[in-house]
Amino acid sequence: MDRKRIIIIGGGMAGLCAGAYLQMNGYDVTIFEKNSTAGGVCTSWKKGNYTIDLCIHWLVGSGPASSFYERWSELIDLNEVKFVNRDEYFRVEDEHGNYIRVFSHIERLEHEFLLRAPEDEDEIRMFTHGLRCLATFDMQTEKAPELANLWDRLKSFIRLIPYLGTFQKYMNLTCRQYSERFKNPLLKKVMQNLPGPDMGIIFGMITLTWFHNKTAGYPIGGSLAFSERILEAYVQLGGKIVFNADVHKILTANNTALGIELVNGQRHTADYTISAADGHATIFEMLEGRYTDAELLKFYRTAKRFPSLIFISIGVRRKLSRLPNMTLIPLPEPIIVDPETSVNDLIIHTHNYDPTLAPAGSTLLTFMLETYNYDYWNDLHRHDKRRYDNEKARILAEVIQVLEKRVGDVARYVEMTDVATPVSFRNFSGNWNGSFEGWLMTPETGLKHLSHTLPGLQNFYMCGQWVAVGGGLPGVLLSGRDTAQIICHKDGLRFEADKTLVIA
Numbered sequence: 422m423d424r425k426r427i428i429i430i431g432g433g434m435a436g437l438c439a440g441a442y443l444q445m446n447g448y449d450v451t452i453f454e455k456n457s458t459a460g461g462v463c464t465s466w467k468k469g470n471y472t473i474d475l476c477i478h479w480l481v482g483s484g485p486a487s488s489f490y491e492r493w494s495e496l497i498d499l500n501e502v503k504f505v506n507r508d509e510y511f512r513v514e515d516e517h518g519n520y521i522r523v524f525s526h527i528e529r530l531e532h533e534f535l536l537r538a539p540e541d542e543d544e545i546r547m548f549t550h551g552l553r554c555l556a557t558f559d560m561q562t563e564k565a566p567e568l569a570n571l572w573d574r575l576k577s578f579i580r581l582i583p584y585l586g587t588f589q590k591y592m593n594l595t596c597r598q599y600s601e602r603f604k605n606p607l608l609k610k611v612m613q614n615l616p617g618p619d620m621g622i623i624f625g626m627i628t629l630t631w632f633h634n635k636t637a638g639y640p641i642g643g644s645l646a647f648s649e650r651i652l653e654a655y656v657q658l659g660g661k662i663v664f665n666a667d668v669h670k671i672l673t674a675n676n677t678a679l680g681i682e683l684v685n686g687q688r689h690t691a692d693y694t695i696s697a698a699d700g701h702a703t704i705f706e707m708l709e710g711r712y713t714d715a716e717l718l719k720f721y722r723t724a725k726r727f728p729s730l731i732f733i734s735i736g737v738r739r740k741l742s743r744l745p746n747m748t749l750i751p752l753p754e755p756i757i758v759d760p761e762t763s764v765n766d767l768i769i770h771t772h773n774y775d776p777t778l779a780p781a782g783s784t785l786l787t788f789m790l791e792t793y794n795y796d797y798w799n800d801l802h803r804h805d806k807r808r809y810d811n812e813k814a815r816i817l818a819e820v821i822q823v824l825e826k827r828v829g830d831v832a833r834y835v836e837m838t839d840v841a842t843p844v845s846f847r848n849f850s851g852n853w854n855g856s857f858e859g860w861l862m863t864p865e866t867g868l869k870h871l872s873h874t875l876p877g878l879q880n881f882y883m884c885g886q887w888v889a890v891g892g893g894l895p896g897v898l899l900s901g902r903d904t905a906q907i908i909c910h911k912d913g914l915r916f917e918a919d920k921t922l923v924i925a
């Protein structure tokens with residue numbers, strides 16, 4: 422019997438995962454990726470003797486306490502990956518040298534918060550009570566929500582019952598709103614950054630429970646080494662990938678997707694087409710906005726996105742072993758990122774926990790300065806390249822100055838620097854305005870994801886961080902897996918998630 426052919430646009434983690442599951446189920450998959458590497462933003466790059474790591478701060482499912490452990494294990498052998506579970510997640514400092522540490526273990530975290538902010542005891546105890554309650558919460562990841570029947574929904578609801586009170590209490594609060602309940606200024610700042618002012622505090626709380634349960638480790642070797650494992654699994658399952666293949670258009674006839682056209686004019690057809698690339702480009706450029714409805718348009722108009730970044734990397738010929746993993750420090754003067762953006766705090770990310778990223782005796786540091794002002798950076802890049810370069814150099818110099826002040830005797834040991842802007846993010850990933858992770862998970866979005874299909878278009882699917890609200894590697898793995906399940910269901914096939922079941 423002829424195997425059905427599937428084209429996937431984009432070889433990021435979502436495209437690779439969808440492809441791997443579809444290969445397991447007997448489909449013949451080809452991924453078209455515009456870059457010369459796979460993995461999308463789950464990437465790293467070499468500069469001098471350093472490996473700059475962009476993505477993975479933590480990987481949910483690195484340990485068995487989360488059902489994502491089973492999901493990753495369907496694709497790769499997690500025993501072959503060395504994970505580091507850090508005791509301290511991050512710390513927040515003030516200008517006088519006071520700090521609060523956010524520990525991974527709930528008891529230690531509670532002790533630290535009570536010690537440093539006794540004036541907030543009642544709120545702290547309520548918070549840690551919530552964490553203890555959520556510590557046993559796990560997401561349903563086995564079946565695509567679109568395929569859930571009444572019984573599945575009932576089971577999901579019953580599983581949720583023990584957590585409903587905690588969800589109700591925190592679900593509608595952003596981190597910024599929740600932080601207002603605390604009197605201690607440092608603890609306020611901790612809450613605001615757990616994970617970000619506009620995001621729901623409940624997601625920050627769930628993240629803390631993943632740390633506590635040792636299921637959000639960092640894989641030694643970094644992001645590209647990890648995404649290469651998924652690429653290898655996909656290729657071993659018989660999947661094909663075409664690099665440097667920039668998709669320009671999705672071909673349709675009679676409201677049915679027929680395949681793709683590349684920028685160079687080549688056409689490729691398939692039984693099903695999946696886009697695992699940027700959502701905005703897919704819907705409004707590759708499909709020219711022909712398959713939307715009021716709800717989807719409203720979401721794209723109003724939902725909040727992750728910003729883009731000025732991503733700065735610095736290699737220092739000194740082992741800065743006393744610097745914690747992530748430290749948020751206040752800036753004496755704000756750093757002006759662009760005319761619409763300035764930052765008052767800076768997070769110093771020290772990558773010492775991974776010795777493969779820097780030469781012996783040296784340290785890799787990275788900094789993420791957020792901005793929504795893609796147009797400014799794009800204009801500079803297009804029309805005034807000299808100023809674009811000067812602005813990059815200015816921000817880098819200011820960051821080094823801050824580092825010199827906080828750490829001392831660093832500037833003269835700097836031997837590698839690298840600055841990526843929103844233009845770099847957009848050019849590399851194709852993501853809308855250089856967003857680094859798709860849609861923000863806010864109280865308005867809750868845990869709801871977008872549909873894997875578009876209104877009125879047959880044989881076409883979408884997966885990845887523009888469908889899985891909140892983005893993140895486990896989210897996009899699941900989005901790819903769900904898409905494969907939905908396609909199997911349409912074809913009357915029983916979905917298999919077993920990498921030994923390759924149909925040659």
Ligand SMILES: Cc1cc2nc3c(=O)[nH]c(=O)nc-3n(C[C@H](O)[C@H](O)[C@H](O)COP(=O)(O)OP(=O)(O)OC[C@H]3O[C@@H](n4cnc5c(N)ncnc54)[C@H](O)[C@@H]3O)c2cc1C
Pocket residue numbers: 430431432433434435436453454455456459460461462463475476477478479480481666667668669697698699849850851852857858884885886887892893894895897
């Ligand atoms: C700085 C940073 C930190 C992060 N930290 C974490 C973390 O700690 N933990 C975590 O779980 N997640 C983290 N994430 C998020 C996570 O990396 C992403 O959500 C996930 O990798 C997105 O995968 P994706 O496949 O959906 O999208 P992408 O990675 O954007 O992949 C899309 C792919 O499509 C390709 N493409 C685009 N347009 C076209 C076209 N026209 N033709 C052909 N190909 C095309 C792109 O080149 C790319 O390869 C982080 C991301 C960043 C950037």
